[in-house]
Amino acid sequence: MLGRVNQPGTSRFAATYPPEQPGLPRGRSRLPVAVARERQHDRLLRAAISAIADKGYIDTNVADIVSRARVSRREFYTHFGNIEDCFLAAATASAATLFDTMSKATAELAPLAAMRAAIGAYLGMCAGEPEFTKCLIIDLPATGIRGATDRLRGDRKFATMLHTLHEAARSEHPGWPPAPDEAYLAAVGMIVEHVAEHLINGEVHRLPALTDRFHGLTLRLLGVPPH
Secondary structure (H helix, E strand, C coil), X not given: CCCCCCCCCCCCCCCCCCCCCCCCCCHHHCCCHHHHHHHHHHHHHHHHHHHHHHHCCCCCCHHHHHHHHCCCHHHHHHHCCCHHHHHHHHHHHHHHHHHHHHHHHHCCCCHHXXXXXXXXXXXXXXXXXXXXXXXXHHHHHHHCHHHHHHHHHHHHHHHHHHHHHHXXXXXXXXXXXXXXXXXXXXXXXXXXXXXXXXXXXXXXXXXHHHHHHHHXXXXXXXXXXXX
């Protein structure tokens, strides 16, 4: 079990706001309503990742989230209908940051180097954000069909990135054979299952060192000739 709770500023996705830290300003010094709601929303998303990574989706309740966010229960229901809505919003926002990081890592690189960089960025994020990684891989499907669909959507987005880069590489090497569509999702599944294994074993910190190995396995799955 992870159990590690990040303080604000040490994680991009998870946070518990300690009691000694001031809450959102009230009274004469209160924030404009729109700004306050935006900050409440962000706190609730980060607190949801923190609480669910710590306790698991099934055992997390609204009180766990609002106490970590230092936001009232009433404000929680202003933003979300239930824990599932909050968690899925948190996972979606975090995944968007993940894919933005992966896209930036591939900029201005040759296709196969970009593929390696995308895989490395994914593994680096998983290693650096273990709370998010646990939520994404273990807890998200526990929400039911919505969560499982969101996770599959993310896997397919990763697969599409691999497909695009592989086709770009093939345009530079006309003799390379095409890969079946299923191969791209299979490559992502291979990577995700290894991430899950390292997560369960408490070894996510080791993932970045496996970038070359997973890149090589991905190329083999896609039928890229040795070079």
